[in-house]
Amino acid sequence: MAVISCRSTATPTMRRLGLNSYLVPVLLIWAVSATAEENKTDDDRSSPVVPNVGIGCSLKRKTGEVEAETFVAREHFKEDITPTAQVRISWLGATFVRRFAVTVETAGNRCLRTYTLKKPSKDNEIIGELSIPDETKLADIWRLLRRQPNGESGALQSNSAPNILFVRDAMGAPGVVDVLWAGAGWEIGASPIGKQRRWPPGTRVFFH
Numbered sequence: 001m002a003v004i005s006c007r008s009t010a011t012p013t014m015r016r017l018g019l020n021s022y023l024v025p026v027l028l029i030w031a032v033s034a035t036a037e038e039n040k041t042d043d044d045r046s047s048p049v050v051p052n053v054g055i056g057c058s059l060k061r062k063t064g065e066v067e068a069e070t071f072v073a074r075e076h077f078k079e080d081i082t083p084t085a086q087v088r089i090s091w092l093g094a095t096f097v098r099r100f101a102v103t104v105e106t107a108g109n110r111c112l113r114t115y116t117l118k119k120p121s122k123d124n125e126i127i128g129e130l131s132i133p134d135e136t137k138l139a140d141i142w143r144l145l146r147r148q149p150n151g152e153s154g155a156l157q158s159n160s161a162p163n164i165l166f167v168r169d170a171m172g173a174p175g176v177v178d179v180l181w182a183g184a185g186w187e188i189g190a191s192p193i194g195k196q197r198r199w200p201p202g203t204r205v206f207f208h
Contacts, residue, residue, distance in 0.1 A: 048121040048129055071105045071139035081185040087142075087149040090185030099169035100138060100177065100190055107139050114155065115205045120198040123176050126205055127166065127193070134208045136165040141177060141188075144206075151181045161202045166193070 148154040158181035
């Protein structure tokens with residue numbers, strides 16, 4: 001019979017437990033299985049999003065920065081990866097061009113918050129979890145891009161993970177715009193809210 005000494009972290013008392021050696025592996029396996037099951041349960045009940053490092057008012061106007069009263073999307077969102085491009089955009093999705101690029105907005109100086117998905121989530125699940133009260137604007141997206149025109153580090157992820165923002169199109173219908181750095185430039189797509197697509201873990205969500 002083997003004798004195992006255990007030290008309690010609560011008291012310095014040494015306890016001697018008489019255990020048959022063949023029971024030790026069984027107990028270890030049971031403990032590992034129980035811990036794994038407990039962790040799985042906690043994860044299943046957890047929120048689909050986790051707060052990201054706060055970026056505060058990421059769109060606060062810089063000194064000397066002049067903002068137009070209106071924002072005409074098609075004048076800014078253009079496929080262009082030349083050295084003189086204001087923002088290197090390598091691809092614009094057909095839905096974005098058709099539904100969003102024709103938008104004209106009233107410009108404003110607004111703050112954004114960010115959250116990061118920690119498990120696959122649909123649009124409606126994200127909206128329900130964050131209780132998003134107001135959609136972002138294309139002007140918000142453009143100002144974020146202007147701060148990272150060549151994929152520099154910043155509020156937008158530039159590591160091939162998606163950035164998503166909920167925006168109304170030219171007809172006022174809600175949609176989700178995804179922005180992704182693809183190496184040669186930014187790729188910008190869009191889709192209606194409510195599709196079955198799940199955004200992967202690591203996706204960064206921007207909202208007001």
